[in-house]
Amino acid sequence: MAASPEKVVVIGAGMGGLSAAIRLAHAGLDVRVVDRAPVPGGKMRTMDSTAGPVDAGPTVMTLRPVFEELFDSVGARLGDYVTLHREEVLARHWWPDGSSLDLFADPQASADAVGAFAGPKARKEFEAFRRRAKRLFEAFDAPMMRAVTPSQSALTRHVMTHPWLIFDMAPHRTLAGSLGAQFSDPRLAQLFGRYATYVGGSPFQSPALLGLIWHAEAQGVWRVEGGMHQLARALEKLARDKGVTFSFGTRATRIEIQNGAAAAVHLEDGTRLPADRVVFNGDPAALGAGLMGEALRETLPRDATHPRSISAYVWSFAAQPHGPEMVHHNVFFCADPRKEFDPIAAGHMPEDPTLYICAQDRGAGRTPQGEERFEIIMNGPPVADGAEATDEEKETCRTRTFQTLARFGLTFDPRPGVQWLTTPRHFARLFPASEGSLYGRSPHGLTASLKRPTARLGLPGVYLAGGGAHPGAGIPMATLSGRHAAEAILTDLASTSMSHPTATRGGISTA
Secondary structure (H helix, E strand, O other): OOOOOOEEEEEOOOHHHHHHHHHHHHOOOEEEEEEOOOOOOOOOOEEOOOOOOEEOOOOOEOOHHHHHHHHHHOOOOHHHOOOEEEEOEEEEEEOOOOOEEEEEOOHHHHHHHHHHHHOHHHHHHHHHHHHHHHHHHHHHHHHHHOOOOOOHHHHHHHHHHOOHHHHHHOOOOEHHHHHHHHOOOHHHHHHHHHHHHHHOOOOOOOEHHHHHHHHHHHOOEEEEOOOOHHHHHHHHHHHHHOOOEEEEOOOEEEEEEEOOEEEEEEEOOOOEEEOOEEEEOOOOHHHHOOOOOHHHOOOOOHHHOOOEOOEEEEEEEEEEEEOOOOOOEEEEOOOOOHHHHHHHHOOOOOOOOOEEEEEOOOEOOEOOOOOEEEEEEEEEOOOOOOOOOOHHHHHHHHHHHHHHHHHOOOEEEOOOOHHHEEOHHHHHHHOOOOOOOOOOEOOOOOOHHHHOOOOEOOOOOEEEOOOOOOOOOOHHHHHHHHHHHHHHHHHHHHHHOOOOOEEOHHHOEEO
């Protein structure tokens, strides 16, 4: 008799959990996904509005090949499950002095725009920055982001065999310091410094290495038809097609450990799900907090999850806009970035925020009539306690957000009320033990990325996936984390069985 397939329980239906589930089910394992939310996506959530579901989580899709590879690896096509539209305008940027700048998918068009915006010297500086970001991205993509378990010694050897990387990395500079040296126009340094926030950091504390994020965006930004949540729905459908079963609206309360290895997952309704392997797609800090059982409390050192990354105040609503012509991705910069990031570092709402707006119904030249869906993001600090945000905090955020936009001439009819706001404290309740942090561990410090936990937790049968694990935050990275978890499981299975379960003479099954 052939052995029954290994049972895998995935806790969390975020991008990492879905990615792992798809690959493992395709490999023949018996996979079940459980999630306390009613729908898949994790932080890729929505809120209902008069114009339809409006995104309230990640808005930027880059690195399309990561998603194509996931579908291709299981014999499917991304385009059969979701419709993507390439945005020729990556983002539109405004400053308080009245200036504005579009950056484009076409690098020549971006260089021309920068030259028209800040002069020929700035154009040359931008082209040098673009080349530098490309070199860094290509140098660290394989040995870092795509490695299941990157090591500092391996990365050190990689850098020493490519010594030009030391200059590009600027290891003793922050991202803000590096950009200040690369750009003579402070507006451009401010613009590219905001990429630190993509992984939850401040440009004044994050390493200069994060400049490589520009190359990820420059390769293309994609709009998901119907909203970003449709990408999570696409992965759910693919998972179901591969035989994955789902249990939504139920919370996992404990990972049962027997004889030093995973044995089952317990749900809040009393259900016990036997499991040979468990993939935890939640914030790794939840393990240290004991939320998955005392047996896992000591599995991660504190510096794998702390200090925490930034959080955000997120508005998700429908209204009719009046003012500047927006594209799909828009950034309204503050005059002094210190007045944004210094208060956040001190645990406060920014005094003068930079505001990002996703005009969900715009893109590829579309300008809808009437009410549209918008997501506005203001960076904010994580929170140390789970107390609910006060009415005063919500109203302060409302005032700062919409008065800031009004100074740019942008207003909304109607102006949304605080019921459309998600605060850091709300995020802390939605994602237990996260402290409202949206990106897991802070990226501050040159070796921060190496401190994130990897797919193998160190406890047999338990694995990690998601933005809090390696390779980090953002939907492409979270999706890659699911690949790493699946590869770790399949490798570990192969180490105990060098062949598929087969029937042998005498009726004895071998694994």
